[in-house]
Amino acid sequence: MFAFLEDFFVQYGYAAVFFVLVICGFGVPIPEDLTLVTGGVISGLGYTRSHWMVVVGMLGVLAGDGFMFVAGRLWGQKILKFKPIARVMTPKRYAQVQEKFDKYGNWVLFVARFLPGLRTAVFVTAGISRKVSYTRFILMDGLAALVSVPVWIYLGEYGAHNIDWLMAKMHSLQSGIFVVLGVLAVVLAWFWWKKRQRLQFYRTKLSEKRAERKAAKAAKKAAQSEQ
Numbered sequence: 001m002f003a004f005l006e007d008f009f010v011q012y013g014y015a016a017v018f019f020v021l022v023i024c025g026f027g028v029p030i031p032e033d034l035t036l037v038t039g040g041v042i043s044g045l046g047y048t049r050s051h052w053m054v055v056v057g058m059l060g061v062l063a064g065d066g067f068m069f070v071a072g073r074l075w076g077q078k079i080l081k082f083k084p085i086a087r088v089m090t091p092k093r094y095a096q097v098q099e100k101f102d103k104y105g106n107w108v109l110f111v112a113r114f115l116p117g118l119r120t121a122v123f124v125t126a127g128i129s130r131k132v133s134y135t136r137f138i139l140m141d142g143l144a145a146l147v148s149v150p151v152w153i154y155l156g157e158y159g160a161h162n163i164d165w166l167m168a169k170m171h172s173l174q175s176g177i178f179v180v181l182g183v184l185a186v187v188l189a190w191f192w193w194k195k196r197q198r199l200q201f202y203r204t205k206l207s208e209k210r211a212e213r214k215a216a217k218a219a220k221k222a223a224q225s226e227q
Contacts, residue, residue: 005030006038010042010047017035017039017053018063019060022064026120032061032116032119036057036153040153040155041157041159041160043153044156044157057149062141069124069126069132072124072128077128079128080094085124089120094125098129109141109144110140113147114148152170
């Protein structure tokens with residue numbers, strides 16, 4: 001895959017990188033991380049400029065992600081019947097993503113940028129739900145892209161002349177990202193649990209207050225009846 005992408009990008013430059021990143025957003029099984037790294041490699045070899053490649057990379061990932069979000073927002077659950085989407089978004093996965101949104105909120109959008117197998121599903125679900133505004137989607141996805149896109153492209157540029165080292169670093173970095181995301185998920189789950197416990201406490205207290213008021217009114221009414 002790397003050799004194919006490198007040849008394609010060398011031949012067509014920025015336009016090829018942008019095109020591949022957009023179709024990655026549609027769920028086409030081309031690793032987005034590898035695409036960005038390869039874009040960095042051709043910059044390191046002198047075919048393009050790395051800073052411009054970062055700009056193209058940002059535009060490509062946001063365009064691909066944004067298309068899936070807008071498609072979900074426009075067509076709703078009808079889009080789940082579209083075969084290319086149905087392959088990525090099974091009913092089980094759709095239910096799982098909805099559950100994650102209910103638990104973690106908009107932070108799911110941020111984390112999804114680092115999870116190749118869930119990006120499309122999360123972005124489509126965000127659009128279908130209509131709970132996420134266009135502005136919030138661009139903000140969360142853009143913040144994540146500001147982290148991931150420069151890292152992969154500059155890594156590719158740095159290791160352009162030593163592909164074996166580059167692939168090893170890429171895999172180790174991906175593993176590190178999964179570890180960090182795992183820790184983040186645990187932290188967010190803890191905060192969600194604490195928030196739920198707090199809400200449950202206030203609801204219990206509110207119910208007790210209402211019961212006390214109701215009992216007091218009943219006692220007052222009974223006392224007035226006896227008089």
